[in-house]
Amino acid sequence: MLVDGRWEGDWHPTEGANESGRFERWTTAFRNWITPDGRPGPTGDGSFAAEGDRYHLVVASACPWASRTLMVRALKGLASLIGVSVAQAEWSRQGWRLADGERSGLAALGLDVEYVHQIYSRADDHVSGRASVPVLWDRRRATIVSNESADILRMLNTAFADLAPSELDLYPDDLRDEIDALNAWTYPCLNNGVYRAGFAATQAAYAEACADVFAALDRLEARLAEDGPFLMGGRLTEADIRVFVTLVRFDAVYHGLFKCNLRRLADYPALFAYTERVYALPGIAATVNLDHIKRNYYSNRAANPSGIVPLGPKSAWGSPAGPSLQ
Numbered sequence: 001m002l003v004d005g006r007w008e009g010d011w012h013p014t015e016g017a018n019e020s021g022r023f024e025r026w027t028t029a030f031r032n033w034i035t036p037d038g039r040p041g042p043t044g045d046g047s048f049a050a051e052g053d054r055y056h057l058v059v060a061s062a063c064p065w066a067s068r069t070l071m072v073r074a075l076k077g078l079a080s081l082i083g084v085s086v087a088q089a090e091w092s093r094q095g096w097r098l099a100d101g102e103r104s105g106l107a108a109l110g111l112d113v114e115y116v117h118q119i120y121s122r123a124d125d126h127v128s129g130r131a132s133v134p135v136l137w138d139r140r141r142a143t144i145v146s147n148e149s150a151d152i153l154r155m156l157n158t159a160f161a162d163l164a165p166s167e168l169d170l171y172p173d174d175l176r177d178e179i180d181a182l183n184a185w186t187y188p189c190l191n192n193g194v195y196r197a198g199f200a201a202t203q204a205a206y207a208e209a210c211a212d213v214f215a216a217l218d219r220l221e222a223r224l225a226e227d228g229p230f231l232m233g234g235r236l237t238e239a240d241i242r243v244f245v246t247l248v249r250f251d252a253v254y255h256g257l258f259k260c261n262l263r264r265l266a267d268y269p270a271l272f273a274y275t276e277r278v279y280a281l282p283g284i285a286a287t288v289n290l291d292h293i294k295r296n297y298y299s300n301r302a303a304n305p306s307g308i309v310p311l312g313p314k315s316a317w318g319s320p321a322g323p324s325l326q
């Protein structure tokens with residue numbers, strides 16, 4: 001945790017269960033927006049204009065929230081405009097750490113840091129809270145634009161339209177209500193549901209979360225079997241990106257480590273085919289690093305004291321060596 005700009009204590013990934021044993025995700029601190037001309041976005045102070053070589057994403061490949069920002073960057077053709085630095089797979093006692101190769105890249109941007117929490121205190125020397133990824137860094141103002149992936153998805157969908165024209169609209173006007181309605185249950189029941197199951201501190205909190213996860217998967221399976229190929233029918237939208245990041249990790253980490261084991265993703269024909277379909281979209285495979293995913297989740301000593309990383313599942317996606325994001 002950061003307290004008034006300083007890192008305190010050892011990091012412990014299971015923190016967050018409340019008195020009833022339920023895991024609660026914390027809220028995010030930086031909520032500014034990049035807009036085409038620097039005018040205000042929905043939140044924040046609005047002086048972040050879209051420009052090439054100005055913004056940089058700091059991510060961890062294991063993290064589903066960070067991965068969804070990488071997916072939008074790839075799908076919207078922003079790779080040459082927005083750079084990326086990837087944290088090392090395993091947790092350190094100070095949270096996310098940057099390996100030497102990544103540190104030199106960041107130092108070249110004026111960010112001479114070893115840990116992600118140092119990026120936070122660079123942005124605000126009195127910051128308190130979690131030092132989470134993703135972080136969208138602004139080189140020009142030497143600050144964090146946003147550390148909220150849901151906002152980053154939306155701003156990357158629109159802000160760079162002049163610099164990187166794209167046919168793809170991940171949040172089209174006519175589908176907004178339907179996308180919002182879907183996100184309203186896929187986030188608590190699935191994306192965060194697996195964490196609620198994995199980090200529950202009581203049997204009852206676990207059972208409640210696990211039931212939510214599988215009710216959500218059943219609902220998505222039915223929806224896709226009836227009407228595909230994507231969640232909104234013919235068009236790929238942010239709803240797909242948000243669901244995919246959890247599905248692609250499911251059999252490798254949530255099924256075992258987080259005890260979401262009523263069924264595997266592989267047991268859901270429509271959902272499994274859907275995950276393969278999204279994975280096959282241009283640029284997406286490079287955002288899925290199963291090696292980092294497994295090494296990170298299984299390095300959580302509270303959940304897995306031996307630190308042993310399982311060999312399977314065999315059908316997992318992603319190359320063992322890990323992809324290159326460029």
Ligand SMILES: N[C@@H](CCC(=O)N[C@@H](CS)C(=O)NCC(=O)O)C(=O)O
Nearest residue numbers: 063065130131132133134147148149
């Ligand atoms: N609201 C954030 C949540 C991101 C998040 O939870 N990231 C996790 C990794 S999956 C993290 O960095 N945790 C570090 C910590 O808890 O200190 C978002 O969606 O951008």
